Amino acid sequence: MIPHLVFFDVDNTLTESKQPLSARKVELMTELLRHTKVAITSGAKIALITHQIPDQLPEEVRSNLYMLPASGSALYEYKDGEWKAVYEDLFTPEEVEEVRAAFLNAGTDTGLIDFNAPSVGERIEWRGSEMALTAPGQEAPIDVKAAWDPDRSKRMKLREVLLPLLPNYEVRIAGRSTIDVTKKGIDKAYGVQQISQYLNIPIADMIYIGDALYPGGNDEVVKKSGIKTHQVKDPKETEQLMETLLAS
Numbered sequence: 145m146i147p148h149l150v151f152f153d154v155d156n157t158l159t160e161s162k163q164p165l166s167a168r169k170v171e172l173m174t175e176l177l178r179h180t181k182v183a184i185t186s187g188a189k190i191a192l193i194t195h196q197i198p199d200q201l202p203e204e205v206r207s208n209l210y211m212l213p214a215s216g217s218a219l220y221e222y223k224d225g226e227w228k229a230v231y232e233d234l235f236t237p238e239e240v241e242e243v244r245a246a247f248l249n250a251g252t253d254t255g256l257i258d259f260n261a262p263s264v265g266e267r268i269e270w271r272g273s274e275m276a277l278t279a280p281g282q283e284a285p286i287d288v289k290a291a292w293d294p295d296r297s298k299r300m301k302l303r304e305v306l307l308p309l310l311p312n313y314e315v316r317i318a319g320r321s322t323i324d325v326t327k328k329g330i331d332k333a334y335g336v337q338q339i340s341q342y343l344n345i346p347i348a349d350m351i352y353i354g355d356a357l358y359p360g361g362n363d364e365v366v367k368k369s370g371i372k373t374h375q376v377k378d379p380k381e382t383e384q385l386m387e388t389l390l391a392s
């Protein structure tokens with residue numbers, strides 16, 4: 145039986161990093177949405193995941209899709225032809241400044257980021273209910289991002305310095321060269337609990353599919369919600385899993 149809600153991570157699970165759904169995935173996702181509800185979550189902001197997933201899908205299936213951008217710190221649903229926030233705990237301008245100052249201090253104190261050097265796109269991005277620090281810049285090519293911190297050691301060091309500076313926030317290693325910050329207690333597991341309450345679907349009737357459920361991976365945190373999980377290695381494997389789900 146298909147779970148009452150299928151939860152997907154986006155980058156490297158449904159799509160390549162920041163890319164739209166492939167043609168085959170559009171077919172499979174459309175079919176899945178005809179049979180059950182689907183939620184997608186990502187560290188990225190709403191505009192990017194809207195482009196990656198629902199913009200590629202036929203309008204008639206979008207109302208069965210829910211988006212949790214910015215690491216679950218917001219929930220969006222499709223109503224009356226547009227995406228509307230069910231909740232979104234926006235940072236105040238003071239909070240934005242507090243986190244920005246901590247990023248600047250941590251990058252400079254560790255000697256890991258020279259904020260005076262040019263970057264490809266902004267290094268610090270405010271995503272509404274989340275702040276992100278991406279050392280080479282948000283728009284840097286994937287290989288440049290991947291080469292910056294392949295063993296995570298730089299981000300672990302940055303996180304260590306950020307933790308005492310940001311006691312009221314969650315500080316996570318994300319993506320390839322990024323640190324994400326949301327308010328305390330807000331993460332993908334919070335998103336799972338929120339959507340369970342909102343749709344009145346028990347967590348036991350859901351499954352979470354992600355590429356980074358291993359220790360230290362950016363999907364691991366969902367496990368504390370008690371949701372059943374399924375690790376995939378890449379979008380190709382997710383395609384096979386969707387076919388299996390649809391056949392069940």
Ligand SMILES: [Mg+2]
Nearest residue numbers: 153155156355
């Ligand atoms: Mg991922």
